[in-house]
Amino acid sequence: MHHRLDALLPLAGAILFVVLWWLLALSGVIDPVLMPAPQDAAVALWKGFADGTLTHDFWQTVWRTVLSFVIATAIGVPLGIALGSSSRVYAAVEFVIDFFRSTPASALFPMFLVIFGVGEKTKIAVAAFGAALVILFNVAYGVMNAKKTRQAAAHVMGAGRLRIMVDVTLWESLPQTFVGMRSGISLALVIVIVAEMFIGSTDGLGQRVINAQMVFDMPLMYAAIFAAGALGYGLNLLFLVIERRFVHWGGK
Amino acid sequence: MTSHSPGSPHITIRGLTKAFAGVPLYDGFNLDFARGRITSIFGPNGCGKSTLINMIAGLMPMDGGQVLFDGKTLRETVIGYVFQNYRDALFPWKRAIDNIAYPLVRAGMDRAAIDARVDELVTSFDIGFDLKRYPYELSGGQQQLVSIMRALAPRPEVLFLDEPFSALDYEMTLSMRDKLQEVFHATGVTMILVSHDLEEAVYLADHVLMLTRRPTRIAEVIDFGAPRPRTSATLSEPGFVRAKAHALDVFQREVRRAP
Ligand SMILES: Nc1ncnc2c1ncn2[C@@H]1O[C@H](COP(=O)(O)OP(=O)(O)O)[C@@H](O)[C@H]1O
Numbered sequence: 001m002h003h004r005l006d007a008l009l010p011l012a013g014a015i016l017f018v019v020l021w022w023l024l025a026l027s028g029v030i031d032p033v034l035m036p037a038p039q040d041a042a043v044a045l046w047k048g049f050a051d052g053t054l055t056h057d058f059w060q061t062v063w064r065t066v067l068s069f070v071i072a073t074a075i076g077v078p079l080g081i082a083l084g085s086s087s088r089v090y091a092a093v094e095f096v097i098d099f100f101r102s103t104p105a106s107a108l109f110p111m112f113l114v115i116f117g118v119g120e121k122t123k124i125a126v127a128a129f130g131a132a133l134v135i136l137f138n139v140a141y142g143v144m145n146a147k148k149t150r151q152a153a154a155h156v157m158g159a160g161r162l163r164i165m166v167d168v169t170l171w172e173s174l175p176q177t178f179v180g181m182r183s184g185i186s187l188a189l190v191i192v193i194v195a196e197m198f199i200g201s202t203d204g205l206g207q208r209v210i211n212a213q214m215v216f217d218m219p220l221m222y223a224a225i226f227a228a229g230a231l232g233y234g235l236n237l238l239f240l241v242i243e244r245r246f247v248h249w250g251g252k
Numbered sequence: 253m254t255s256h257s258p259g260s261p262h263i264t265i266r267g268l269t270k271a272f273a274g275v276p277l278y279d280g281f282n283l284d285f286a287r288g289r290i291t292s293i294f295g296p297n298g299c300g301k302s303t304l305i306n307m308i309a310g311l312m313p314m315d316g317g318q319v320l321f322d323g324k325t326l327r328e329t330v331i332g333y334v335f336q337n338y339r340d341a342l343f344p345w346k347r348a349i350d351n352i353a354y355p356l357v358r359a360g361m362d363r364a365a366i367d368a369r370v371d372e373l374v375t376s377f378d379i380g381f382d383l384k385r386y387p388y389e390l391s392g393g394q395q396q397l398v399s400i401m402r403a404l405a406p407r408p409e410v411l412f413l414d415e416p417f418s419a420l421d422y423e424m425t426l427s428m429r430d431k432l433q434e435v436f437h438a439t440g441v442t443m444i445l446v447s448h449d450l451e452e453a454v455y456l457a458d459h460v461l462m463l464t465r466r467p468t469r470i471a472e473v474i475d476f477g478a479p480r481p482r483t484s485a486t487l488s489e490p491g492f493v494r495a496k497a498h499a500l501d502v503f504q505r506e507v508r509r510a511p
């Protein structure tokens with residue numbers, strides 16, 4: 001009996017959150033213009049998706065995030081493999097990569113604006129850059145920390161260097177690669193949303209949030225924030241599911 | 253013909269030299285391993301047992317010297333290797349059966365031949381678990397059994413085993429020793445077994461290679477000729493007790509000897 005209810009526990013937290021929000025709005029402590037009731041935000045969300053405005057913004061953000069992520073993966077994975085397979089090359093560039101990885105991507109916007117101009121390209125480029133570094137770092141780490149015993153086993157069974165790379169090292173690095181891709185797409189989403197807010201956008205969830213805030217349409221603002229949150233959560237979940245299918249041996 | 257008879261030299265090591273950080277481990281080391289016999293290697297911790305078989309198996313470079321298999325180089329020789337840590341040696345992304353087939357795939361065999369060889373191994377090992385499972389779904393003993401089958405799949409001339417049972421519980425160890433004896437009986441493959449358990453080293457071996465502390469030399473090679481299959485009764489026979497007591501003497505003498 002207890003166990004069946006346990007499955008509903010996460011739902012309890014969500015309900016508690018909405019109820020608290022609702023009570024707070026009802027109490028009138030906060031100006032209702034700034035803090036609309038949850039049902040108002042829910043209606044705005046519904047309407048936004050029904051009339052297509054939020055739907056369009058949502059898909060624009062998804063498109064930019066996914067495109068950045070694909071570019072980041074295409075760059076980060078091969079470079080990560082190359083880096084991880086040579087400890088000397090890695091030692092040479094580790095500091096630079098770690099430095100840029102630690103640099104807030106938002107600080108790079110002006111630089112990328114100069115190169116790519118005010119438009120789609122800059123948003124994609126910064127998001128791809130940030131995500132690529134995260135992916136690269138994780139892939140390189142995974143490749144470097146591949147189990148020496150497994151490589152030795154393959155070697156004894158007649159595998160050459162390239163074979164060992166393909167048959168062992170790449171598989172070994174897969175769990176860490178997925179960690180990198182998951183962090184990478186989350187970071188890409190963050191950067192895309194910020195870019196949509198401040199870098200001459202006419203659509204996207206980031207632009208919708210800031211626009212709603214400027215015209216004081218608070219229900220819509222919360223609706224757009226919720227949509228962005230759901231997107232982030234969904235992407236993370238999607239990657240976890242893929243990871244569990246692909247890397248079934250992870251952590252075992 | 254005579255040069256290929258059981259007991260004749262199979263692996264010859266001449267002038268083997270190896271140092272770590274300038275400190276010699278092996279210095280002009282010579283040794284022959286007998287064909288179609290089980291030779292176990294026993295010696296103090298850190299004396300270089302793993303390093304020795306890793307160099308022979310090509311997993312670690314030698315500083316100098318020569319290792320030949322019937323006069324052939326390692327490249328021209330099919331070998332098998334069973335690692336102590338089966339968890340880190342099997343490929344967890346492959347099913348047990350595909351792990352076993354891996355060296356056959358690497359050898360360029362076609363699918364039908366691979367299937368036939370794997371079937372043959374499965375029959376001779378008489379295993380009681382599903383090879384369609386992934387390694388992490390198997391018990392430790394089952395995983396090490398898969399490792400041994402994988403190592404034997406390409407019909408190696410020599411099988412190296414580095415403390416293959418030390419991560420298993422005692423009950424499992426006993427049954428694995430007998431499994432290994434069966435394999436030896438069925439294949440006659442030359443086996444080099446590193447063991448840190450003196451009882452095991454003597455019980456399984458035709459020859460026990462006793463090593464000194466580093467710089468490592470051969471303290472003595474003890475022959476143990478009890479007939480096979482050996483059983484738990486062997487452990488209490490005078491011949492075994494004597495051989496083991498003698499091995500222990502040699503070991504203690506070597507451990508006490510001032511470096
Ligand atoms: N890669 C290495 N680098 C430096 N020293 C090593 C390395 N591998 C082994 N050694 C040293 O060589 C000696 C022999 O090691 P090993 O062959 O593993 O011993 P055993 O298997 O007999 O316990 C030990 O003293 C060990 O510290």
Ligand SMILES: [Mg+2]
Pocket residue numbers: 301302303
């Ligand atoms: Mg060892």
